[in-house]
Amino acid sequence: MEAANGRCASCGEPLPDSSSTCASCGADVHRVARPTKGVFLILILLLMVGFVITGTIARGFEARQQQLAERWFARGNRDLQQGAPVQAVDEFQTALAYARDNDAFRLRLALALMQAGREDEARVHLVNLWEARPGDANVNLQLARVMARLGHSQDAIRYYHGAIYGVWDAESLAKRQAARFELARYLLSTRQANAAESELIALADETPSAPQEQIQLADMLMEAGDPWRALGTYLRVPKGQHDAVANLGAARAAFAMSRLGDARQYAREALRIDPKLTEASSIEAESDSLLKADPLAGNLSTRDRAERAMAAYGAASERAKACAGVSSDSTVQQLFEAQQSQFKGLSAPGLQQNPDLLQEAVQWVYRVEKATAGPCGAPTGLDATLLTLARMKGTS
Numbered sequence: 001m002e003a004a005n006g007r008c009a010s011c012g013e014p015l016p017d018s019s020s021t022c023a024s025c026g027a028d029v030h031r032v033a034r035p036t037k038g039v040f041l042i043l044i045l046l047l048m049v050g051f052v053i054t055g056t057i058a059r060g061f062e063a064r065q066q067q068l069a070e071r072w073f074a075r076g077n078r079d080l081q082q083g084a085p086v087q088a089v090d091e092f093q094t095a096l097a098y099a100r101d102n103d104a105f106r107l108r109l110a111l112a113l114m115q116a117g118r119e120d121e122a123r124v125h126l127v128n129l130w131e132a133r134p135g136d137a138n139v140n141l142q143l144a145r146v147m148a149r150l151g152h153s154q155d156a157i158r159y160y161h162g163a164i165y166g167v168w169d170a171e172s173l174a175k176r177q178a179a180r181f182e183l184a185r186y187l188l189s190t191r192q193a194n195a196a197e198s199e200l201i202a203l204a205d206e207t208p209s210a211p212q213e214q215i216q217l218a219d220m221l222m223e224a225g226d227p228w229r230a231l232g233t234y235l236r237v238p239k240g241q242h243d244a245v246a247n248l249g250a251a252r253a254a255f256a257m258s259r260l261g262d263a264r265q266y267a268r269e270a271l272r273i274d275p276k277l278t279e280a281s282s283i284e285a286e287s288d289s290l291l292k293a294d295p296l297a298g299n300l301s302t303r304d305r306a307e308r309a310m311a312a313y314g315a316a317s318e319r320a321k322a323c324a325g326v327s328s329d330s331t332v333q334q335l336f337e338a339q340q341s342q343f344k345g346l347s348a349p350g351l352q353q354n355p356d357l358l359q360e361a362v363q364w365v366y367r368v369e370k371a372t373a374g375p376c377g378a379p380t381g382l383d384a385t386l387l388t389l390a391r392m393k394g395t396s
Contacts, residue, residue: 144162319369320332
């Protein structure tokens with residue numbers, strides 16, 4: 001019989017320390033040896049050693065996993081930079097298999113998928129990243145690019161705005177401006193000129209500091225149909241190595257606004273800096289030609305105005321007569337008949353004495369040049385100059 005806690009198992013009375021027989025009932029007692037403190041310490045040490053070994057093994061496994069992930073990630077980056085996105089996709093996927101929660105790896109995989117033409121797969125990864133971090137500007141930018149490629153215009157615009165107003169790691173102002181530039185280019189490419197103009201105006205308010213960016217902004221404002229703001233932007237470009245390009249842009253904008261004197265001046269300044277600018281030479285020549293032919297130009301004497309009007313009238317008369325002889329266009333015929341009834345015997349002295357008649361004659365000239373351009377072919381010489389003037393002045 002075994003003793004429990006120093007008492008007899010039969011009668012429960014205390015047992016003497018050295019006896020194997022119960023003094024109360026005479027039953028034989030077998031004492032159970034109690035574990036000593038040393039045994040407990042050994043067990044604890046063994047447990048601790050086991051934990052250390054297990055932890056070391058686990059950390060070694062994790063370190064090996066991380067090493068493999070980084071190695072495949074490096075390979076993917078190398079192939080992506082070398083223009084091999086298909087191989088990079090496989091390598092980034094392998095890296096993610098070893099580090100499934102690494103957002104940087106997932107983002108690079110999405111970029112590789114985009115370059116490999118697998119936009120739908122890239123979108124899945126980017127949407128997962130966006131759902132976890134909707135304020136991440138870079139994720140928004142990549143999503144915008146994917147949506148633009150897939151033709152989802154409204155989604156692309158939304159994500160571009162997410163990039164513009166999102167959180168960047170560093171250089172946030174420069175990256176926001178770059179994202180807005182990219183959005184404006186996308187809007188121009190999809191013929192959303194008004195929306196593009198709004199983004200460009202916002203950029204103009206932020207005033208990009210680099211001359212190249214200001215010239216880029218002005219060029220895009222021209223493309224969006226806003227030469228007035230474009231001109232102001234060209235003129236704000238800091239003086240330096242971009243002076244010729246800025247002056248050429250200013251000449252282009254001024255010409256689009258029919259400010260021919262300014263266009264000629266800016267073109268001449270651009271040519272002074274860089275005589276090889278053929279566009280500046282063309283703008284200067286055309287502006288000069290238009291200024292010299294315009295009967296309604298400012299600062300003309302009454303005599304000069306009348307002489308210019310008669311020269312224009314003579315060219316348009318010949319043009320109307322020739323076109324009416326070969327074309328049945330009703331507008332051309334009506335203008336030819338109007339000449340015979342309204343302007344018969346027209347002369348420079350008569351125009352000097354009658355400014356209203358001069359205005360009527362000039363408007364008739366402009367209508368003739370515009371009406372004959374279609375049915376009788378593109379004009380040349382003075383007729384071509386007068387047609388440009390007619391279009392600039394918006395004559396109906």
